[in-house]
Amino acid sequence: MANGTAHRQPARRPGGRNARVRTRILDATVELVARDGIAGFRYEEVAECAGVHKTSVYRNWPDREELVVEALLRYAEDLASIADTGDIHRDLVEFLLALAGGLETPFGQTLERALQPGRQSPTIRTLTRVLDQRVAAMTRRVETAVERGELPPVDSGFLGEMISGPVHLIVNRGVRRFSREDAERVVGVVLAGIRATAPER
Amino acid sequence: MANGTAHRQPARRPGGRNARVRTRILDATVELVARDGIAGFRYEEVAECAGVHKTSVYRNWPDREELVVEALLRYAEDLASIADTGDIHRDLVEFLLALAGGLETPFGQTLERALQPGRQSPTIRTLTRVLDQRVAAMTRRVETAVERGELPPVDSGFLGEMISGPVHLIVNRGVRRFSREDAERVVGVVLAGIRATAPER
Structure with missing residues (x-):
């Protein structure tokens, strides 16, 4: 889905904005899980840290477990x-x-x-x-x-x-x-x- | 210091009673550290669990760190x-x-x-x-x-x-x-x- 022009023309790529929002949310989750543990982090803080509205986090990951697992998957891929x-x-x-x-x-x-x-x-x-x-x-x-x-x-x-x-x-x-x-x-x-x-x- | 008659005539052995109190306190500490963690256990509970008065714990180990370390030493000796x-x-x-x-x-x-x-x-x-x-x-x-x-x-x-x-x-x-x-x-x-x-x- 990603291509070389995506960064220069983000508005033209369907789903591009949401993909970047999701990436920022996952990165923020990794950071907060590292700081506060898996049980400790809060959706409000994820949103703040990612610079997105709280509803973006809830809409993309209604299930807290899925958010943690997906954030970890990105981490594990780098190590795999x-x-x-x-x-x-x-x-x-x-x-x-x-x-x-x-x-x-x-x-x-x-x-x-x-x-x-x-x-x-x-x-x-x-x-x-x-x-x-x-x-x-x-x-x-x-x-x-x-x-x-x-x-x-x-x-x-x-x-x-x-x-x-x-x-x-x-x-x-x-x-x-x-x-x-x-x-x-x-x-x-x-x-x-x-x-x-x-x-x- | 310990000998075969100690268990039958505890009152006759100088320091015998306190030695047993200390052992019970250390065993209780190991148990509570296992349950609540090193930072979590309380002197009151150690006393209750050991069946001794709280002042016995404070008198023998005014310093919390020394109590934990001595309890661990007993554990480590078994493994050493x-x-x-x-x-x-x-x-x-x-x-x-x-x-x-x-x-x-x-x-x-x-x-x-x-x-x-x-x-x-x-x-x-x-x-x-x-x-x-x-x-x-x-x-x-x-x-x-x-x-x-x-x-x-x-x-x-x-x-x-x-x-x-x-x-x-x-x-x-x-x-x-x-x-x-x-x-x-x-x-x-x-x-x-x-x-x-x-x-x-």
């Missing part, structure tokens, strides 16, 4: 990408660095707290499924590496937990920034361990 | 133990299972939430140092294995993050219980990876 350069080690290192970068944001930290058990609402369970999509992209990349013979057959979900667990621990504890050297070491040890423990074929 | 059977794989598997068991308790979950950045009080920073002692016991065990030639020279702190990261991720997300099979796989892959990536000597 994993490249395929043909080198699984390199691609997983970049994936971990992007994951750490996302976790270090205020919104990432709010999500991490919200995702812990004992405080799970229906919204949170939906968000968990959204985040699962990010994991799914990474596991598909691992499976491609297995098909190419770059890795032995491996439980890709387990491999994902092995490499992302240390990232969550280091970032969430706030002990230090998760560095490229950390990413290289984590991926190096896990891939070497997977190869060394693979059953003989 | 790591055996030395001479088999580093086996000892780390048991360590991970004990860690997962601790994290799965309501108190463990409260701690996990409290330890995240952005909400760190002086109490929390003290608690972080306490938990560091648990990690220190595990890293000493790893260093013993290196000295015996069971493992190549390794950054024991990094090894600790590699094995405990997945435990935190799996338990905190509440996706599934962390099983013995998980512990075996995590330790197996990490130790094999450490051995495979060690510089030639």
Whole structure:
């Protein structure tokens, strides 16, 4: 729908104005969820922060849960990408660095707290499924590496937990920034361990 | 100080009554911190839950922070133990299972939430140092294995993050219980990876 002239001639593009309003509302929601938590933000503040009338928020998202989920989807999409350069080690290192970068944001930290058990609402369970999509992209990349013979057959979900667990621990504890050297070491040890423990074929 | 007759003749042991009162207060504190969080529990409730007079709590712990830290110390001590059977794989598997068991308790979950950045009080920073002692016991065990030639020279702190990261991720997300099979796989892959990536000597 978007094209190169859209920014210069916004009034000519059908739905263009509402698309921009929606984008501003979603960005404002991400910001307020990061500040006040998923249960804490208010529609009035979203409207103010987005520079739109409150009725625009209600009209586009009558359901609060849908607003939160859609705002998160945009956030998760940025994190979901994993490249395929043909080198699984390199691609997983970049994936971990992007994951750490996302976790270090205020919104990432709010999500991490919200995702812990004992405080799970229906919204949170939906968000968990959204985040699962990010994991799914990474596991598909691992499976491609297995098909190419770059890795032995491996439980890709387990491999994902092995490499992302240390990232969550280091970032969430706030002990230090998760560095490229950390990413290289984590991926190096896990891939070497997977190869060394693979059953003989 | 404690001996076998203490339970039968409590009145005869100097300080015995107060020691039991203190234990009951600490246990009550752990329970209430698990329920209400570190900032949420009240001295009145601790006294009621411990079955003691409120002044006993204030007299023993005029400082709220010291009460929380001492209650946590008791909790952390239970988790700090790591055996030395001479088999580093086996000892780390048991360590991970004990860690997962601790994290799965309501108190463990409260701690996990409290330890995240952005909400760190002086109490929390003290608690972080306490938990560091648990990690220190595990890293000493790893260093013993290196000295015996069971493992190549390794950054024991990094090894600790590699094995405990997945435990935190799996338990905190509440996706599934962390099983013995998980512990075996995590330790197996990490130790094999450490051995495979060690510089030639």
